[in-house]
Amino acid sequence: MPKPTPETLARMKDVVGPKGFVDDAAEMAPYLVERRELYVGRAAAVLKPATTAEVSAILRIAHETGTAIVPQGGNTGLVGGQIPSGTGEEVVLSLSRMNRVRALDAGNNTLALDAGVTLAAAQTAAEEAGRLFPLSLASEGTCQIGGNLSTNAGGTAVLRYGNARDLVLGLEVVTASGEVWDGMRGLRKDNTGYDLKQLFLGSEGTLGIITGAVLKLFPRPQSLATAFAAVPDVASAVKLLRVADAVSGGMVTAFELVPRIGLEFVVSHVEGASDPLPDVSPWYVLIEMSAGSATAGLDETLEAVLAEGLEQALLSDAVLARSEAQRADFWRLRETLSEVQRLEGGSIKHDVSVPVSAMGAFIARATAEVTRAMPGVRVVAFGHIGDGNVHFNLSQPAGADKAAFLARWGEMNALVHGIVREMGGSISAEHGVGQLKRDEIAATKARVEIETMRALKRALDPKGILNPGKVV
Structure with missing residues (x-):
């Protein structure tokens, strides 16, 4: 991707105004590092649009000039999908200023809002109307709805209510060329062709940028x-x-x-x-x-x-x-x-799923294999057993060197993920693919799956400007 010229950045600054444009290194820093510091990137600028129209205008400029755009919500992702590369040629687009609750229809059990609304704020809006929005994550005070939907977040209530994609009725999306798809419909039945919203849910900002959503609400438990x-x-x-x-x-x-x-x-x-x-x-x-x-x-x-x-x-x-x-x-x-695992030193993460009936066998086998490969490793396997999602994390052996331990991340991933695949599971249950697992899914998914994904990417983002280097 070409580095955006000063003229291009000036045009983008004109769109978002001084409050929505950041190019100072110190001010940009929080947008460029993943919370576990596995990924640290560089950017030409950080843009913070306040409206869908501003996102559209930015993407029209980006499409015209070939400028790479990295969408970002609350920056709570764990696979580097929201972090730019180290080239300094990409522009981060933060949705944080788009934080308006647009409408709540208690009779229809729907909540329409901007993508930058935090999950906690969405939960509160529902609660104030006597309703429940059931998506619940440890990071809910910081993570944003757009990020939740673009990564198909899971959480603790999947067993009863489903993943993020199951909680969406409508979307508003800005395409790579800057067009706005207004799919903000609160319908539970709409059998008029392809369900386009499902293309963008879980696509991690590689096919379009989610700017708004209509969410399902439920009766509030008494x-x-x-x-x-x-x-x-x-x-x-x-x-x-x-x-x-x-x-x-x-x-x-x-x-x-x-x-x-x-x-x-x-x-x-x-x-x-x-x-x-x-x-x-x-x-x-x-x-x-x-x-x-x-x-x-x-x-x-x-x-x-x-x-x-x-x-x-x-x-x-x-x-x-x-x-x-x-x-x-x-x-x-x-x-x-x-959170407490970081206080015990280095932690190698695995966000995997297997059939619920295989949970016991998977954890036992994976524990034996990693212990054989790394004596003294402390296995911390926990998670959403009701939907087969286990966070099979490895804390460093007591007294071990943290850097040396983390240097074996790839080796441990290969071992654990190999067992997951043998058992018919997935190497990414709820965190997404991002940068961390991009190459691995390309090497392990069926050719027809990868080619279909790439065909969708080429069709919807022909210049490859949306979150390049992520997912596919």
């Missing part, structure tokens, strides 16, 4: 029941999930796996965190159920699940949250698990 249970192994956790499904009739909202080592990390590093149970167990699950009625009797239902689990020897102990504060304590154990 009752919750939450428990923290000790299980002997992952296979028992999966069986307990099926018991919970059967006993509750489908009211399980979240079913999260927590390893003993992860619990110990959280208790060691998070002030006020404590072990909910008196005896040590190798594994735990956090179970939550929700219902629309305050009289649904969820505590009794969850107690019945736990009793059946004890009867079948699927769990050894459990505690039911008896207050909102206790529920919040349980969730803090799970939600801080990702």
Whole structure:
């Protein structure tokens, strides 16, 4: 890609105005580094448009001049998809100023908003109308809806409500040439041809830039029941999930796996965190159920699940949250698990999925293989067991050199991902592809899949200016 000329940058600055144009190195720095510092890029400028019309004008200039554009939301991505390359020739387009809630239709259970609205703000808007937007992530105070949709984010409620792509009815997208597709329709049935929004959901800004969305809302739960249970192994956790499904009739909202080592990390590093149970167990699950009625009797239902689990020897102990504060304590154990790993030194990440029925076998086999390859490595396998997504993370051996450990990232990825593929899984369950996994999916996906993806890229972005070097 050609480096944008001063004239090109001046034209873009005219579009966004002084408040929307950043070219000072210190001010640009936060936009150029990934949160784990795996990727640090350079940029000719950072643009912060305030409207869809401004995004359109920027892309018309970019298309005309061949300027590469890297879209960015809250910069919480974990695969480098939002970070420019090191050439300094790309322009970062931040959607952070596009943060307007456009409309909320409680009767239609829909919320229309700009792409730069944070996930937490979207949740709050829904809550104020007595509704629920169920997407929930640890980074929800910072991550933005546009980034959530462009990466098809998952989170803790996928089991009940689906991934981000399942929560969208309509989109507004600016194409590579600067045209605006207004697909902001709040329809649940529209059988008039190709479902174009699905092309852009999960495409990480390589096919078009999402500037607005119509999201599905749901009745706000009036009752919750939450428990923290000790299980002997992952296979028992999966069986307990099926018991919970059967006993509750489908009211399980979240079913999260927590390893003993992860619990110990959280208790060691998070002030006020404590072990909910008196005896040590190798594994735990956090179970939550929700219902629309305050009289649904969820505590009794969850107690019945736990009793059946004890009867079948699927769990050894459990505690039911008896207050909102206790529920919040349980969730803090799970939600801080990702962050505390950095306090234990280097961490090699794997965001993978396998069939739910294979979770136990995968974790056991992968643990044995990485331990054989790297004695002393501390396996921290946790995540959304209800949908088969496990964050199979590796913390460096105690006392090991962090740099030397992280230098083996590719080796460990190859080992773990090889097992995932053998078991019919995916090497990216919810974080996306970005830069981190681009070459690997090109080498492992079927030729027809990759060629179809590349054909779509050529058709929608013929000059290759949208987030170059990412995904395909």
